[in-house]
Amino acid sequence: MSASSSPLGLVGVSGSLRAQSYNSAALRAVASLLPEGMSFAVASLVDLPFYNSDVEQRGLPAAVQSFRNEIASADAMIFAVPEYNFSIPGVLKNALEWLSRPPDPPANGKPCALFGASVSPLGTARGQFHFRHICVSLNMIPINTPHVDIAPAKDKFDSEGRLVDQASLESIRQLLVHLQNLTMRLRDRSEA
Numbered sequence: 396m397s398a399s400s401s402p403l404g405l406v407g408v409s410g411s412l413r414a415q416s417y418n419s420a421a422l423r424a425v426a427s428l429l430p431e432g433m434s435f436a437v438a439s440l441v442d443l444p445f446y447n448s449d450v451e452q453r454g455l456p457a458a459v460q461s462f463r464n465e466i467a468s469a470d471a472m473i474f475a476v477p478e479y480n481f482s483i484p485g486v487l488k489n490a491l492e493w494l495s496r497p498p499d500p501p502a503n504g505k506p507c508a509l510f511g512a513s514v515s516p517l518g519t520a521r522g523q524f525h526f527r528h529i530c531v532s533l534n535m536i537p538i539n540t541p542h543v544d545i546a547p548a549k550d551k552f553d554s555e556g557r558l559v560d561q562a563s564l565e566s567i568r569q570l571l572v573h574l575q576n577l578t579m580r581l582r583d584r585s586e587a
């Protein structure tokens with residue numbers, strides 16, 4: 396199989412650590428919405444320590460190295476972005492700090508998609524825009540459309556925590572197609 400016909404590896408990251416997280420639940424739905432030719436795995440943030448340059452200088456903690464490896468081995472990323480205080484949660488920002496560090500920052504130049512789920516009917520647009528801002532610093536290339544906001548979350552998930560809102564599922568499906576297209580375009584260009 397040539398590089399250009401091999402499946403695209405997608406890694407998903409949820410910015411919430413809680414067990415009943417709507418964002419993590421929506422991220423799990425990605426597995427059943429993938430276009431043909433994409434594989435999917437979730438990278439957890441649960442074991443990441445707070446970024447501290449003293450710790451970094453002593454050598455990356457195993458959880459950080461493992462997280463960076465998961466991102467490095469993926470062709471594209473998808474982030475489930477909760478909104479905290481009109482921005483992104485510290486847990487997610489902390490993960491991005493670890494990804495941003497040299498040598499070979501593993502998200503550099505990689506395409507990504509994002510969506511968010513919120514208990515508020517106002518949704519996560521403010522948090523998602525902050526995430527896009529941070530993408531500039533890490534040189535991650537975010538998909539612009541569709542904007543996917545799953546809100547208010549309590550109306551969009553069933554009692555088992557599964558995302559059941561058809562419009563949200565369809566938007567994520569479209570997002571994945573756009574992400575696949577961009578990832579293939581970038582890969583073809585780098586092989587040319």
Ligand SMILES: Cc1cc2nc3c(=O)[nH]c(=O)nc-3n(C[C@H](O)[C@H](O)[C@H](O)COP(=O)(O)O)c2cc1C
Pocket residue numbers: 411412413415416417418419477478479480481482512513514515517518519
């Ligand atoms: C510290 C904190 C700040 C929050 N700020 C916002 C906010 O700015 N906008 C919003 O829509 N929801 C906000 N929420 C509510 C979240 O939408 C809600 O907790 C949501 O369930 C978080 O995502 P999760 O279910 O994936 O954990 C906040 C929650 C917390 C704990």
